[in-house]
C-alpha cells in the first residue's frame with residue numbers, strides 16, 4: 264500500500280503542532296511530532312548532567328536510550344526507557360536541551376530510522392525542521408510554515424502563561440530567537456524549506472484560517488496524486 268505523508272516544517276511557535284494535530288484529526292492521519300523525540304533525548308541528557316552541546320558525551324549516552332512513541336486516543340505520548348515523559352519534555356528548559364542536542368550528527372542519525380518507520384506503515388502528518396528535506400524527501404505534500412519571531416513568541420508566551428509559568432514575553436522572545444539561530448545555522452539538517460515545499464506565512468492568522476488553508480492544500484494535492 265502507498266501511504267500518504269505530509270511534511271510540515273518551520274521554526275518554533277509557527278503553529279506546526281496545533282495545526283498538524285487538527286488536520287490529522289480531520290483527515291484521519293497519524294500525527295507525529297518529531298520535536299518530541301529530540302526533547303526526549305534532551306531529558307535523558309539533563310538527567311545525566313551532561314552539557315547538551317558536548318557532542319562526544321551526548322553521543323556516548325545514546326546506546327542507553329530507548330525511546331518509544333505511543334498514540335493513545337490520537338494523542339502522542341513519549342516514553343524514555345519505559346517512563347512516560349510526555350509532560351516533562353514540555354518544560355521550558357528542555358527546549359534548549361532539545362535544540363542543542365539536535366545539532367549533534369550522531370543524535371540525528373540515531374533518530375532518523377524511527378521517524379521514517381512511522382511513514383512506512385501509516386498515513387502521516389509529521390512536523391519538524393527537516394521532514395521535507397531529510398526525513399521524508401518524497402513526501403506527498405510539503406509545507407513550510409513561518410511567522411515573525413514576535414508573533415511566534417506571543418503565541419508561545421500565552422501557552423506558557425496558561426500553564427501557570429511566570430516567564431516574561433521578553434524572555435520567550437529571546438529564547439525563540441536563540442533557537443531560530445541554533446536550528447537554522449547548524450551544519451546538519453538545518454531548518455530550511457525544501458525546494459518543493461509550499462511556503463505559508465501565518466503571521467496575524469487566526470488558527471482556524473491556517474487550518475483551513477492547509478487542509479485545502481493537502482486535500483487538493485492528495486486528490487491530484489490519487490487520480
Ligand code: DC
Pocket residue numbers: 275297298299301302358361362363365366390391392393394442446
Ligand atoms: O518542535 P520543537 O520545538 O518541539 O523541537 C524541539 C527542538 O528539536 C528544536 O529546537 C529543533 C529540534 N528538532 C529538529 O532539529 N528536527 C526536527 N525534525 C524536530 C525538532
